[in-house]
Amino acid sequence: MTTAELHFLLDGRDVRLTNVSPTTTLLNWLREDAGRCGTKEGCAEGDCGACTVVLAEVRDGQLNWRSVNACIQFLPTLHGKALFTVESLRAADGRLHPAQAAMVSCHGSQCGFCTPGFVMSLFGLYQTEAAPDDGAVTDALSGNLCRCTGYRPIKSAAHEMYRLPVPSGSLPAPQWLPGDAAAQALFERLSALDADDRTLDIVHAGGRFTAPRSVDAFADCVAAHPGATILAGSTDVGLWVTKQFRTLPHLIYLGRVRELDRISETDGWLEIAAAVTLEDAFRAILQHYPEFSELWRRFASRPIRNAGTLCGNIANGSPIGDSMPALIAVGAEVVLRGGRQRRTLALEALYLGYQKKALAPGEFVHSVRIPLPGQARDRQLVRAWKISKRQDQDISAVFAGFCLQLEHGTVREARLAFGGMAATPKRASHAEAALTGRPFDAAALNDARAALAQDFQPLSDMRASATYRMEVARNLLTRLQLELAGAATRIDSMEADHDRP
């Protein structure tokens, strides 16, 4: 059973569209067709946040709210969801939403062009968190650039909005205020949309968008159309259209496949399926690997993590993808599926060369399996470190994922994986060998540092020179040793008044 009609909710009202070009972005639809020009284009690549909108959908039996970048979301991915834009927030009687009122009273806008995006990121925060601390506020705003204010007043507004009365009216109340009629009504309508098992199949002017609902149907569709593009969060594929002007004849969307939006724990493995967003994936991973909190926080921005998927990052296989070095270090595996066949590979074995992966035609990354830390947690040293020009939303110059198994002061096993150092995410096998079977002392460190030259010949580009990449990769081994010794090594943990008289 299929349907060609795209159906979603905007401000709670049904939007039903046929004849939609599959690669029309949500932003362009809003601005050009829906007459909603409040949402802005600042970069068309998901990096500035001026286009931020909020989506609601039903997941795990409740309403789930998330901010995303409209500029790189294709319109058909909205099927079955509820969309809120900056125009959605003001009450019918003209009263501003707390996110808006606080931005006014805190002087959070100057030129105003980025402001709708900030308001929507604040709205996303408001809907999901009852009392965010500074870190949560910063995280919620990590995908929004402002060139005028310097952010201070916007951060103030994020706290101020919670001091204002909760809006009443047609806008659904935030998650932390249960029992709201508008939220219940939205939940019911979205549940009804979610119950639709039909495959969305849009064919329009040489383009096609197929969104199956079951993993078998999805796998069959991918196998039948090996030349099609698999679409998940579109945080990269979106740019193929907006930046490279590529024509994508057939998109097969996995975002509506129920079985692929699953996180499970069995037999000592955490398994994260292909449709799970980066944000949800990291929250699950952090339960077991709190060492990855920096990776989580610095992985793109909140709206990108709300849209992009962990398996998408893995399947994309960029040499500067941030998740892979960390996951390779802890021994993750990927589950590949082609038709009805499944196979499992060590994650590092997926990458054959620059943009070359061990994926057969018609095969896709079904899930990633991450071994849970064993009993000997205290003898395992896990670290994941990102080096880039900026804290928020940046691409790594170098990324390092490390996992050492230690026994009585001796390194029993070393897994050292790097991004940004080669054409693929890659283990530093020579450096690993230099550390294995001996104490992690100064001599071992020196040998491992030297061995990196055999493992990598990095490139120079706009993010960093080859010299810097190599030096930092070596210094991160030094940092690892210092952390093993318990030294303070991170500016991230610095506080302003540290040791003040």
Added chain:
Amino acid sequence: MTGPELEPRGGAGSALPHESAVLHVTGSATYIDDLPELRGTLHGAIGLSSEAHASIVKLDLSAVRAAPGVIRVLTADDIPGRNDFGPVIHDDPIFATGEVQFHGQALFAVLAEDMRAARAAARLAIVEYDRLPTVLGIDEALEAGTRVLPDISLRHGDVDAAIAAAPHQLEGTVRHGGQDHFYLETHIAYAIPQEDNTFKLHSSSQHPGEIQLQVAHALGIEAKDVTVECRRMGGGFGGKESQPGQIAAIAAIGALRTGRPVKLRLDRDDDMVLTGKRHDFRIDWRAGFDADGRILGVRFTQSTRAGYSADLTGAIADRAMFHADNAYHLPAVAIDSHRCKTHTVSNTAFRGFGGPQGMFGIEEVVDVIARTLGRDPLDVRKLNYYGVSERNTTHYGQTIEDNVIHEMSAELEADCDYRARREAIRQWNASSPVIRRGIALTPVKFGISFTATHLNQAGALLNVYTDGTVLLNHGGTEMGQGLFTKVAQVVARELQIDVDRIRVTASDTARVPNASATAASSGADLNGKAAQDAARKIKARLTEFAASRYAVREDQVEFRANRVHAGATVVSFAELVHAAWMARISLSATGYYRTPKIAYDRSTLSGRPFYYYAYGVACSEVAIDTLTGESKVLRTDILHDAGQSLNPAIDLGQVEGGFIQGMGWLTMEELHWDAAGRLRTHAPSTYKIPAVSDVPLVFNVRLWARAINAEDAIFRSKAVGEPPFMLALSVWHAIKDAVAAAADYRVTPLLNAPATAEEILRSIDDARQRARSA
């Protein structure tokens, strides 16, 4: 608490929200791309060169013309008038012909039924080039002797003798990078053909009057035939001063050639590749100083990368020369200024306009002197501050009459606990294995006025309607800085009416002609005074009328909080206005202002270029990671002089925002050109401006409570747009302090801006190596 009858709401001095704040937060503030499109509107895209310097052998646009949706292709042959948008010297072709001079230069434009069709088609051109030799960087240009403008020298005193006679001499070279404006709204123009070969343009421009002239010149028509309007920009920062001319001209040429409205909005990548940026500088210096660190003579060679054309480089490089002193008295100075021609995009105005570049040099000199002498850099800074009534003549001959840097500096030093923290940081560093901290307190003195004296004029138009409401228009433009809010507040105070009775309308060349660019921080100074002048004219007419109507003397007529008192009679402002209209009194007035006192001789680089100076001080503390070079600002304290602020909330926003933008320039914002002259950082994915996590962990920003403008600027306020940008030099010098700590304070760090992690690590390695061999 003063009663509501004593002051109108929102008059000058009150911390009113931005006039468009509610529109901003609801998404209903209209930017040009949000305007309803007229029927038949075409969308444009520009075809860019793929070589940095080459002869164009063949430009084959047949595939572009044949692409789906394409209606028209424009080349230089379609320009009936002058193929130029240069603001000063006419060396900026709208479309390159014969030769391309930078990678990304405009060759042609496509007009199509929608923007995606236009952008896709623009990539289909087949261009054959004959490559020519390139000059890409400052060093290459110095070597090759290429310039966009002649070298300029300024001499003040016998500098060589002063340096030779000084107890100590030092010299060095320091460099800083350029900066992309990264206004969130990219360049856009919407050209609408109108009757009788006239044109209306919406242009995201800080200078509609210049757009009007440039469009007229390109179309071969006259100024009277073109009107240009701009309600607001989504940020400008100088990037929309001269640069919108090309965009507007192309849209207008398209409108002329097709008879249809043409919208030309650059996508982010094209915007960053095609339009100019902040000038990067190489500064070579030599200084003579005494044992305490007092500068006796200093020589600078300021070499800047202008790019392929002059644009505003002359005035920018001049301002760099004028700010080579920052807040310091330099008894003998020589400055040689090289305006280098390179095969890169033509650099342009950017907040500070050469000021930050000039200050960067002298702050380096002061810092190196202090470190060489083993003194606290703050002590050497203070020692060299200009005097208040002596040692107060600049190297260009202006006497500083309003110096408050001593008071401000002392106040901040005490408030932020500088001395104790500096000591604590040194102790902390001694036992920290990886992280080093640094601290610096730096001053800002910034000259206010356009250095081109004739630009220091402004006009306003004020209409009072019979219901007592006011429509205000002035020559300034709104780019987020709150100018419209402030000027409305000036009129509210002058006419004593609530600010919500005043509407400020879009900048429009048909309402206020010949306006200068909204630039040089001058917007509120100039337009506030012009609007005040208009308001006073209206007020004088109403006063005369009221005196006659109520049979009192004119000095018995008083405007107070929406009412007019005429002796014992009290009427509302609206009543009086209506009565005046019935009595046939004109209720519309133009206002005009020209800045007094300034006079400056460009041939000798001397005189009084600046009406007054704005001051500020900042203290920043940073931490750096000596393994990776990463840095973080832990705390910044700022005290800034906005005079008697017209709007403390808006001014605070300018200070905070300017500081963060300056911090971006000096730390993370890196423009990377490859060996072929291609800009590789042309989108936010590769060009990183500060984001929310980069705000200092502790960020204490205050307007100086005792501030007042010594000159009669509008209500004794001071310009605030640009000066705070340079407060970020405190971050730069704190990073240098932390790098020095990484080598146990044994050598002076050599650091160039931006201080990316890579540059910091390189500097640490270099400092440690020199410390070992010292």
